[in-house]
Amino acid sequence: MDCSICSAMPFILRPPRNTICAACYEGARTIITLTTNKVDHVENTKGSDNKTITGLLSASSSNPSIKGFGNALKWVKEMKEMEEESKEKLNYLSGFVVALRDHIHTDILIKPGNDAPSIPAHRALLAARSDIFKNILDSDGCKAPPSNNTITLSELNYDELECLLEFLYSGDLAKEKVEKHVYSLSIAADKYEIPFLQKFCENQMLGSLNTSNALDVLEISDTCSNTSLKETALNFIVKNMEDIVFTARFDAFALKNPHLTVQITRASFIDIKNRRLTV
Known part of the structure; x- marks a missing residue:
């Protein structure tokens, strides 16, 4: 059987890519198994993974055939470190959500338009997330005594407002909440000029x-x-x-x-x- 990998024919005349001989198939399986085992070994031996990769890269000078494999392991390690760093950042930023949920040092009330209860929030975070909110908070009405310390978002009901605030504090939203409120959130993102939420809603609508x-x-x-x-x-x-x-x-x-x-x-x-x- 002609093989798309080891065939001697010119590339343009080779059979489809899913047509391979038994020898190439077994070779591919061996490489995948070996790569999987090495990656697992690197992940399970954090104290010695640098030595493992360094050893492979050093050996590549005498055996060039393993150079690509050593570089691949190094890339996997770097990707793993970046993923862990991103998770740590997200966990660190989740403290904002706790501050919203537990009403820690809140200084402003956000009222929905359906006569539901107001939700306590933080002026500084709202101003940082949206220039429109910043302008509202800088207005004379919001600088008045606490009796006027409320912003009303009449176009949102309580659940939609809760989702908007959760996104502003965390930068993310549970899938079921996005699916349910994506249209109202998209309009709010446009009205209050929140680009990240606009892009978030756009991706959700395109994907569904x-x-x-x-x-x-x-x-x-x-x-x-x-x-x-x-x-x-x-x-x-x-x-x-x-x-x-x-x-x-x-x-x-x-x-x-x-x-x-x-x-x-x-x-x-x-x-x-x-x-x-x-x-």
Whole structure:
């Protein structure tokens, strides 16, 4: 059988990459097993991993065949150290979430728009996360005595506000919370100019884009003036017109967003025209 690895044929004439001979297959298995065992050894012998890698790199001068393997182990070790450092930083920053949850030295109240209880927060952190919040807190109203020590975010209900604050304090949010509140959080991120949250919500919407939520994503991207997200959603809708347009959801969407409906129609005609030209 011709092999895509050891064949003597020119590269362009070789068989597909998944076609290999028995000898190359066994060789690949051996390398994977050896690499896995070495990586496990490096991770389980933290006191001697530097010696292990140094020894391999030193031996490469007399045996070049193991140079690549030594470099690979060194790279794995560096990646492992970077991962551990990132985890330590996240654990360190989690103290902010504790301060929010336990109301440690809070100095401002954030009130949602559904007459739910206010949530205590910290002026300094809000100001650091958003220039809009900073301007609000610098205004005369928020510099007044404690009786006026409240900010109302009328567009958010209690759960949405709680998620917004949790993200501002931690830089992350549980998957189920993101899925439930991604649209309201995206609008809040745009209104209060929180770029990291905007990108976070955009990635979530792109990752979960399907025929049942494409219209919602298009509407949110238009509201937030997110050009790249809007273009992606619009293209997705055009590619899946039959599954999206002939639904009750589209009827309600068209009544609420006539300008977006026009854009969908135009994009669909352009797509049809381009496909005809390529035939």
